[in-house]
Amino acid sequence: xxxxxxxxxxxxxxxxxxxxxxxxxxxxxxxxxxxxxxxxxxxxxxxxxxxxxxxxxxxxxxxxxxxxxxxxxxxxxxxxxxxxxxxxxxxxxxxxxxxxxxxxxxxxxxxxxxxxxxxxxxxxxxxxxxxxxxxxxxxxxxxxxxxxxxxxxxxxxxxxxxxxxxxxxxxxxxxxxxxxxxxxxxxxxxxxxxxxxxxxxxxxxxxxxxxxxxxxxxxxxxxxxxxxxxxxxxxxxxxxxxxxxxxxxxxxxxxxxxxxxxxxxxxxxxxxxxxxxxxxxxxxx
Amino acid sequence: xxxxxxxxxxxxxxxxxxxxxxxxxxxxxxxxxxxxxxxxxxxxxxxxxxxxxxxxxxxxxxxxxxxxxxxxxxxxxxxxxxxxxxxxxxxxxxxxxxxxxxxxxxxxxxxxxxxxxxxxxxxxxxxxxxxxxxxxxxxxxxxxxxxxxxxxxxxxxxxxxxxxxxxxxxxxxxxxxxxxxxxxxxxxxxxxxxxxxxxxxxxxxxxxxxxxxxxxxxxxxxxxxxxxxxxxxxxxxxxxxxxxxxxxxxxxxxxxxxxxxxxxxxxxxxxxxxxxxxxxxxxxxxxxxxxxxxxxxxxxxxxxxxxxxxxxxxxxxxxxxxxxxxxxxxxxxxxxxxxxxxxxxxxxxxxxxxxxxxxxxxxxxxxxxxxxxxxxxxxxxxxxxxx
Ligand SMILES: Cc1ncc(COP(=O)(O)O)c(C=O)c1O
Numbered sequence: 001x002x003x004x005x006x007x008x009x010x011x012x013x014x015x016x017x018x019x020x021x022x023x024x025x026x027x028x029x030x031x032x033x034x035x036x037x038x039x040x041x042x043x044x045x046x047x048x049x050x051x052x053x054x055x056x057x058x059x060x061x062x063x064x065x066x067x068x069x070x071x072x073x074x075x076x077x078x079x080x081x082x083x084x085x086x087x088x089x090x091x092x093x094x095x096x097x098x099x100x101x102x103x104x105x106x107x108x109x110x111x112x113x114x115x116x117x118x119x120x121x122x123x124x125x126x127x128x129x130x131x132x133x134x135x136x137x138x139x140x141x142x143x144x145x146x147x148x149x150x151x152x153x154x155x156x157x158x159x160x161x162x163x164x165x166x167x168x169x170x171x172x173x174x175x176x177x178x179x180x181x182x183x184x185x186x187x188x189x190x191x192x193x194x195x196x197x198x199x200x201x202x203x204x205x206x207x208x209x210x211x212x213x214x215x216x217x218x219x220x221x222x223x224x225x226x227x228x229x230x231x232x233x234x235x236x237x238x239x240x241x242x243x244x245x246x247x248x249x250x251x252x253x254x255x256x257x258x259x260x261x262x263x264x265x266x267x268x269x270x271x272x273x274x275x276x277x278x279x280x281x282x283x284x285x
Numbered sequence: 286x287x288x289x290x291x292x293x294x295x296x297x298x299x300x301x302x303x304x305x306x307x308x309x310x311x312x313x314x315x316x317x318x319x320x321x322x323x324x325x326x327x328x329x330x331x332x333x334x335x336x337x338x339x340x341x342x343x344x345x346x347x348x349x350x351x352x353x354x355x356x357x358x359x360x361x362x363x364x365x366x367x368x369x370x371x372x373x374x375x376x377x378x379x380x381x382x383x384x385x386x387x388x389x390x391x392x393x394x395x396x397x398x399x400x401x402x403x404x405x406x407x408x409x410x411x412x413x414x415x416x417x418x419x420x421x422x423x424x425x426x427x428x429x430x431x432x433x434x435x436x437x438x439x440x441x442x443x444x445x446x447x448x449x450x451x452x453x454x455x456x457x458x459x460x461x462x463x464x465x466x467x468x469x470x471x472x473x474x475x476x477x478x479x480x481x482x483x484x485x486x487x488x489x490x491x492x493x494x495x496x497x498x499x500x501x502x503x504x505x506x507x508x509x510x511x512x513x514x515x516x517x518x519x520x521x522x523x524x525x526x527x528x529x530x531x532x533x534x535x536x537x538x539x540x541x542x543x544x545x546x547x548x549x550x551x552x553x554x555x556x557x558x559x560x561x562x563x564x565x566x567x568x569x570x571x572x573x574x575x576x577x578x579x580x581x582x583x584x585x586x587x588x589x590x591x592x593x594x595x596x597x598x599x600x601x602x603x604x605x606x607x608x609x610x611x612x613x614x615x616x617x618x619x620x621x622x623x624x625x626x627x628x629x630x631x632x633x634x635x636x637x638x639x640x641x642x643x644x645x646x647x648x649x650x651x652x653x654x655x656x657x658x659x660x661x662x663x664x665x666x667x668x669x670x671x672x
Binding site: 001009012013015018019029033034036037038039040057058059060061062064065138169170 | 586616631663
């Protein structure tokens with residue numbers, strides 16, 4: 001049994017602001033079924049730009065529900081500029097603390113908030129997307145999320161990063177890399193971690209079928225397979241059928257029921273970035 | 286906490302009152318060392334001998350085939366590592382299943398790191414093994430095959446008799462982890478030609494800290510705890526006398542009441558299962574051909590830790606193979622091996638009964654569980670999307 005505080009148990013037993021807002025101004029969903037946590041946050045603004053109403057829905061453990069409940073309480077009545085500054089630590093403090101292994105619940109709260117604000121500002125339906133390079137394939141955690149968690153919470157060990165982001169909590173294949181990211185951040189003074197993506201060549205506009213096949217092969221060979229190899233997995237390109245890229249999983253990934261969802265994200269994000277926005281990854285069984 | 290409804294008997298069980306009574310003298314007046322020369326201590330040897338006979342009877346084995354250990358985990362470790370040593374350095378292959386308890390799986394991982402070949406056999410959606418595949422996996426260098434008798438998370442039973450016969454016909458050692466079967470269902474080692482078998486006292490109403498390793502006559506297991514002559518020199522160290530005596534009594538008790546207990550637990554489990562399926566939608570039972578005391582059930586759209594916490598508020602003790610309760614992030618390796626989809630694996634709860642559960646307790650659960658499921662589904666982003 002976890003050592004949950006009374007406050008966590010209160011917000012778990014009597015969650016505030018559960019539900020759904022029709023026509024919300026901002027809406028964000030983070031997490032995934034593969035990770036075992038999904039949090040959806042919605043808000044509506046009043047005419048002064050303050051959050052008039054906030055609602056949440058969560059699939060997850062007690063602390064995930066409590067974190068989401070507290071988040072809605074924290075943001076109500078505030079402007080977006082104010083709520084943007086809310087950190088996961090504030091959620092934790094409000095709850096009177098969370099068990100170390102549950103810190104990722106508070107991080108997910110902050111990410112749901114970010115996604116909802118982004119949705120309000122850009123109009124993009126920001127469900128969880130893999131922004132940047134995926135480090136942890138098992139739980140679909142990107143380098144950006146890992147860096148954020150390290151910098152915002154002053155993390156110094158791989159275990160802490162796993163507690164805060166889940167990265168490294170599956171097959172463990174990325175632990176070394178997480179260690180390197182920590183070392184890099186600790187080595188360089190903790191000035192804000194701007195790692196603006198260097199402009200990469202945009203996806204070519206129009207490809208012949210032959211060009212497309214070659215490019216897909218190249219991206220799989222040079223970008224996707226090395227990434228999967230780190231986790232003891234591999235894949236084989238079976239076919240390219242229109243925009244469907246049919247792959248077969250091998251090695252550790254073939255046996256892991258968890259990973260297809262995340263792998264699909266990883267494979268598609270690479271293929272779309274480098275080849276064509278239309279590509280869809282399909283698994284051959 | 287006022288009321289406790291204990292439905293987590295695959296995790297551990299209550300020490301039977303008869304067992305506790307039998308243990309008491311050895312925790313007070315009769316504290317002598319069974320290895321002592323004087324009769325105050327030496328007399329205790331007879332109590333251990335008696336417990337060995339009782340344990341042997343539970344397994345239809347010979348007292349000389351019973352080694353008392355510290356727990357089921359120790360028995361599993363000792364059997365597998367001992368079998369490898371006996372098989373000799375040329376045999377560097379081990380066959381286990383993907384649904385074994387950590388006590389076996391981790392030995393497999395350790396051996397893999399040491400350069401052994403380890404086959405982890407898959408199971409199908411119902412939890413069953415493919416026997417042909419099992420036999421095909423046995424190679425010239427296979428030292429030992431280990432398949433559990435019954436799975437702790439789902440209760441799924443494995444055809445150990447058939448497996449043992451087939452494995453023995455290939456001249457390979459066979460071990461079975463019978464920790465969840467022992468004391469619940471007949472375990473007859475006259476019929477099942479296993480070489481090694483593990484039991485754990487606290488799973489059948491004896492105390493924690495005592496287990497059994499059965500080693501078939503004729504097999505000279507090398508000592509794995511070196512020291513004095515206890516347990517035939519295989520497992521040296523002054524005996525856990527109270528625990529061993531208690532295990533003997535628990536074994537005798539189990540033999541006496543097994544048929545009746547099993548029928549009763551089965552009836553209550555079936556009532557619970559039927560009641561849950563009738564009162565909650567989107568519920569799935571995991572595993573087929575199960576122990577009569579176990580129900581592993583998945584509630585779609587919600588995460589099991591939340592259910593456990595709510596049940597805990599009502600004094601209902603259950604468990605989940607799910608991630609969130611253990612600090613381990615991935616869901617149960619058993620459900621994943623069965624190919625249960627993630628959402629259902631994350632939403633699984635295990636109820637496990639014992640002879641001490643009552644019908645009234647099952648009614649209490651059936652009355653309180655459905656509202657909990659409904660409430661949690663109200664919070665879930667998935668339930669509303671679907672209904
Ligand atoms: C199937 C199985 N094997 C082994 C064990 C380990 O037994 P012990 O707790 O006595 O070490 C357990 C208990 O959880 C079990 O269920």
